[in-house]
Amino acid sequence: MNILLCQPPIEDFYFTKERTFPLGLTYLSGAIRNLPVKVKIEDFLSVKKRHTISIPNNFDKVKKYYTYDRSEIKVFNQFYHFGESWENVKKYFEFNKFDIIGISSLFYTYTEETILLAKIIKEVQPNTIIIVGGQNVTFSNRLLFKSPDIDFMTSGEGENSFRKFVSDKLNHNFEKEQIPNLFYKNNNKWKRSKIQTNPINTKFDFVPDNSLLDLKNYKIQGKNSIMLNTTRGCPQGCKFCSIENVFGKNIRNKP
Numbered sequence: 001m002n003i004l005l006c007q008p009p010i011e012d013f014y015f016t017k018e019r020t021f022p023l024g025l026t027y028l029s030g031a032i033r034n035l036p037v038k039v040k041i042e043d044f045l046s047v048k049k050r051h052t053i054s055i056p057n058n059f060d061k062v063k064k065y066y067t068y069d070r071s072e073i074k075v076f077n078q079f080y081h082f083g084e085s086w087e088n089v090k091k092y093f094e095f096n097k098f099d100i101i102g103i104s105s106l107f108y109t110y111t112e113e114t115i116l117l118a119k120i121i122k123e124v125q126p127n128t129i130i131i132v133g134g135q136n137v138t139f140s141n142r143l144l145f146k147s148p149d150i151d152f153m154t155s156g157e158g159e160n161s162f163r164k165f166v167s168d169k170l171n172h173n174f175e176k177e178q179i180p181n182l183f184y185k186n187n188n189k190w191k192r193s194k195i196q197t198n199p200i201n202t203k204f205d206f207v208p209d210n211s212l213l214d215l216k217n218y219k220i221q222g223k224n225s226i227m228l229n230t231t232r233g234c235p236q237g238c239k240f241c242s243i244e245n246v247f248g249k250n251i252r253n254k255p
């Protein structure tokens with residue numbers, strides 16, 4: 001079984017290019033490392049590419065404030081596509097076929113990019129299973145659930161649910177209802193598996209697999225860099241923050 005894990009490009013006025021290490025995907029590949037599958041990580045975001053695109057219509061009301069100015073301290077005025085271009089992404093999937101493709105969606109801000117990536121994949125490899133996971137997958141995200149190209153989604157911490165998803169597919173005993181935190185379609189209606197796990201009951205001893213990454217793409221101030229995850233969860237409960245939903249309100253330390 002051929003599995004790809006990928007991080008989509010993003011489109012915005014600005015981007016912090018030095019912290020895009022796909023840590024979540026390295027944890028997912030670590031979670032299935034000892035299964036008899038071939039895994040690859042394709043990071044379409046961390047390639048040092050960007051090009052200017054027109055400001056999307058949903059900014060029409062605020063566009064008048066984003067006027068061009070030459071001063072050092074200026075508001076945004078250019079809108080960019082950061083990462084690999086959609087043409088190259090399409091070419092990539094024309095030549096590289098997979099059985100399962102996992103897409104990371106961490107940001108509500110970049111939901112459209114996740115949806116477009118799924119669309120491009122299905123156009124060139126319609127039989128490939130697409131599963132989306134990440135902090136942006138919540139039942140309230142109507143945009144994601146409108147996508148005809150996404151087959152499955154998982155909410156919350158992904159290691160255990162993704163491993164069970166892959167191993168049950170491998171062993172031909174795949175039952176949607178048995179996969180924790182899974183969203184699946186039934187007669188084109190989205191359903192949620194009855195097994196909902198609470199991260200606070202999950203020991204945080206997962207081990208990431210960084211061997212699939214091209215480390216030259218992850219430099220900070222020119223030096224090789226890596227991201228480490230030392231704890232998960234937060235008790236603060238800030239209104240704007242997704243952490244509690246995904247990693248729980250208790251802090252779990254890595255051993």
Ligand code: B12
Pocket residue numbers: 007012014015016017019020021022023024025027028045101102103104105106107108109131132133134135136154156157158159162229240241242243246
């Ligand atoms: C690093 C980081 C960034 C990096 C980019 C990271 C990247 N890879 O693209 C940078 C600095 C660029 C960034 C920017 C922003 N960020 Co930020 N960022 C983070 C941060 C601190 C760490 C992400 C991470 O590595 N987590 C640890 C790994 C282990 O977890 P994970 O990636 O979520 O993966 C797990 C699950 O989500 C799931 N999973 C993930 N992907 C997949 C895929 C599949 C197939 C499956 C099954 C499961 C799965 O399983 C994984 C393992 O358990 C998180 C907070 C956090 N602690 O997570 C905020 C966070 C993701 N950022 C957030 C936001 C809002 C932003 C901004 C949009 C803020 C803004 N408005 O400007 C900006 C973007 C601005 C810009 N243009 O730069 C929010 C997103 C909330 C939301 N629901 O939309 C977060 C959650 C912070 C928060 N407090 O809420 N960010």
